[in-house]
Amino acid sequence: MGAARICIIARYGCVDLGQDPLRGLRNGDELASLSRMTPGRLTFFMRLSSTLVLWALMLTTVFLGWEVGFFCLLAFMAMRALWEYYRMLEHDGIGVFTLTGLICAAVLLVGGFLIVRAEGPVNSHDFELLVLVLFLITIFARQMFRGTENDPLRAMSYTVFGLLYIPWLFSFITKIIYLTPRVEDGLTTGQYYVLYLVAVTKFSDMGAYVFGSLFGRHPFAPHISPKKTWEGFAGAMISSLLCSYWMYALMPDKLSAFRFDDVTVLGLLLGFAAVVGDLAESVVKRGAHTKDSSAMLPGIGGTLDLIDSILFTAPLLFFYMRFVLGAG
Secondary structure, eight states, rough: SSSSOOOSSSTTTTOOOOTOOHHHHTTTHHHHHHHHHHHHHHHHHHHHHHHHHHHHHHHHHHTTOOOHHHHHHHHHHHHHHHHHHHHHHHTTOOOOOOHHHHHHHHHHHHHHHHHHHHGGGGGGGGHHHHHHHHHHHHHHHHHHOOOOOEEEEEEHHHHHHHIIIIIIIIIHHHHHHTTSSOOOOOOOOOOOHHHHHHHHHHHHHHHHHHHHHHHHSSSSEEEEEEEEHOOOHHHHHHHHHHHHHHHHHHHHTTTOOOHHHHHHHHHHHHHHHHHHHHHHHHHHHHHTTTTTTTTTTTTTHHHHHHTTTTTHHHHHHHHHIIIIOOOO
16 A cells, blocks of 8 residues: 555644554654644744744834834834723623724823823823823713613723723833933933833743743632643742843943842842733633633734733832832
8 A cells, every 4th residue: 555644633734654554553652742742832932933023123122212113112012902902802792982992092102102201201190190081071972972882881991991901001111211311312211121121021921931831730820810820920930030130230231220139129029010910911811701812923812912911010110110219
């Protein structure tokens, strides 16, 4: 019959067993091992590739000092993440005011950027409250003429939560950029603290993923996410702390507002906040009965899956620099 070929029709394609088909059966353990290892490795490399591309964009805008480009990147991510959040709820049959929410988010992001850039981050709170008040007025006025929602109060609550959870929390990155003074040539210096923030947060995520995959045995929050383990939590804390030290050693002049004690405290605080942020999105996805916010980023999911931990670490770094270090 010629060379025997057995194709295992599964998610891993065909396996050529050569002249001796029984050899493959004898080595069934090897095939099973391959089946178990391939998905994890594939997911890891897909995550790594997506992360490297995003890091390249981040580093380009940081070192060019291109304020508008940096803001456009952040605004796109925030708007995309908010759209994914609203879409998840709609697919689960939960009514939300998607268009109104997205318009308010755009106004919040653009207006906040212009105010923070001109006057500093301390003076942006009144504008943010104004946007939320206008949103509430718009929603209630809409009910006077077109009450399409069966439960408008519920829809309004989910919509407002999305505005606070994603664009408002994410806007603290913009505030960090303008929290520290400019240099003599007018360039901002806060983008290096954003780079520090993203690095520590993402190393926390990566540490949780690697340690959890390799050593995870004891569930951390099984009622929220069965894959979260205490070993992964320990990996997140260790990785964020080591990254905090590394970033400080790499750019001591760019992070001059920090001292060794600060990078130690922030390494632990941001690592913990990153874990909480990841769990928070798991709660949202569990409530919407979905696994990923979208399939935009290979190996990661959607934009909301990418920035979930930063939504909690960015405000924490801002307030630490504002009230502990006295920046701004």
